[in-house]
Every structure is written in structure tokens, then in C-alpha cells.
């Protein structure tokens with residue numbers, strides 16, 4: 111638990127301030143020119159920003175369930191839909207493996223939350239932020255660029 115005058119609490123506040131500087135705005139350069147994938151990516155960014163907002167409000171532990179609910183929907187609908195679109199991509203197996211790992215990590219973080227682990231909001235924000243930057247903005251874009259270049263997207 112975060113105690114008002116405790117070192118861990120102060121350290122946690124500093125860590126959150128460093129990590130979260132406000133909502134990330136969607137930029138034109140994030141578009142991959144596939145309306146379905148772009149819609150999925152915007153939805154994910156909404157979830158990331160939702161988490162950022164509740165974390166910065168200091169009420170994360172009480173509201174994080176909403177984020178897990180949104181992530182479950184994202185995984186069930188959007189990642190599976192993306193896999194259908196990417197089925198002819200040569201790197202499909204590795205891409206699907208990356209999605210599976212994402213779902214495993216979210217499941218583990220959800221279990222950590224349910225077992226009362228501290229700082230879960232920071233851990234999950236770090237993970238989702240990294241997923242946005244490395245998977246969505248790079249890995250997904252690479253796949254869509256390939257499919258667009260072959261005219262099969």
C-alpha cells in the first residue's frame with residue numbers, strides 16, 4: 111500500500127509523473143491506410159489514455175477493472191480481426207505469437223491485480239505504452255505496408 115509519508119509512496123508518485131505527461135493524441139503519421147486497422151489502433155490509444163487518466167487521478171486501483179474489461183474486448187475482437195486480415199503476410203506466425211504473448215501478459219497483470227499487487231497501474235501503463243510504440247506503430251505498420259504493396263490489404 112502507498113502510505114502518505116512513506117518513501118515508496120513518494121517514489122510511486124514521482125514514477126507516475128515521469129511516465130504520464132497527458133493523453134497521447136492520434137497523429138496522421140500513425141495511420142496505416144487500412145480503415146479497419148486504423149480504427150483498432152485508435153481504440154487501443156483510447157484505452158491507453160483512459161489508463162493514463164485514471165492513474166494520474168490517483169484512483170487507479172478502484173477503476174482499473176474498466177481498463178481490463180476494455181482490453182479483453184480489444185483482444186477478443188480487434189486482435190483476432192487483425193489476424194484474419196494478416197493471414198497472407200509472410201510474418202503472420204510471428205505476428206500471431208506476439209498477439210498471444212500480449213494476451214498472456216494482460217492475463218498475468220490481471221491476476222497480479224486481483225491478488226493485490228502494488229503499482230499494477232504503473233506496470234500495465236508501461237506495458238501498454240510499449241505495445242503502442244513497438245507493436246502498433248512499427249510491427250502492425252510493417253505488416254500492412256507489405257500487404258498494401260502486394261495489393262492484398
Ligand SMILES: [Fe+2]
Nearest residue numbers: 192205245250
Ligand atoms: Fe498486431
